[in-house]
Amino acid sequence: MPEIPGEFSFVRWVRPEEKVGRWESKFASAPDAEWKTLFEYELAVEASHSGNSAGTSRTIEGATITFDSPDSWAKAAADMIRRTAQKTDTRMVDLRRRQRNETEARQRQAEWRAEELRASEEKHRKL
Numbered sequence: 001m002p003e004i005p006g007e008f009s010f011v012r013w014v015r016p017e018e019k020v021g022r023w024e025s026k027f028a029s030a031p032d033a034e035w036k037t038l039f040e041y042e043l044a045v046e047a048s049h050s051g052n053s054a055g056t057s058r059t060i061e062g063a064t065i066t067f068d069s070p071d072s073w074a075k076a077a078a079d080m081i082r083r084t085a086q087k088t089d090t091r092m093v094d095l096r097r098r099q100r101n102e103t104e105a106r107q108r109q110a111e112w113r114a115e116e117l118r119a120s121e122e123k124h125r126k127l
Contacts, residue, residue: 002027002028002029002030002031002035002063002085002088002089003027003028003085003086003089004025004026004027004028004065004081004082004085005026005028006025006026007025007078008023008024008025008074008078008081009023009024009025010022010023010074011023011024011066014057014068015068018070019070019071019072020068020069020070020071021068021069021070021071021074022057022066022067022068023055023066023067023068023069023074023077023078024064024065024066024067025064025065025078026063026064026065027060027063027064027065027085028063029063030062030063031060031063034092035088035092036060038088038091038092038095039060039084039085039088042084042087042088042091043058043080043081043084046080046083046084047080053069053073053076053077053080055067055068055069055073055074055077055081056068056069058081065081067081
């Protein structure tokens with residue numbers, strides 16, 4: 001699962017007069033679209049509860065995540081992003097486990113129905 005093992009590093013000033021910088025870090029592996037969607041949702045929930053911001057102009061391209069933030073808020077934004085990535089990883093593991101269990105249950109049910117159909121057809125052939 002995507003996690004952010006390292007620190008966020010300063011890239012450049014995007015609005016130097018306001019001391020707003022761009023920060024970036026790397027995920028251990030590139031997240032997929034489903035993970036990104038859940039991650040953005042979890043960030044919105046976190047922001048609504050804590051009042052914190054995970055920066056602006058946030059992008060995820062490949063295994064790189066970037067965001068813009070005032071210098072004084074960058075650590076809080078990075079911590080929020082890292083915490084939310086960990087929460088998203090946990091939720092994705094649970095979600096994929098449930099999806100796999102549902103798929104396996106549907107497959108077992110289909111196999112059971114196919115066996116029942118074969119047994120019924122066999123019974124009717126004997127009659």
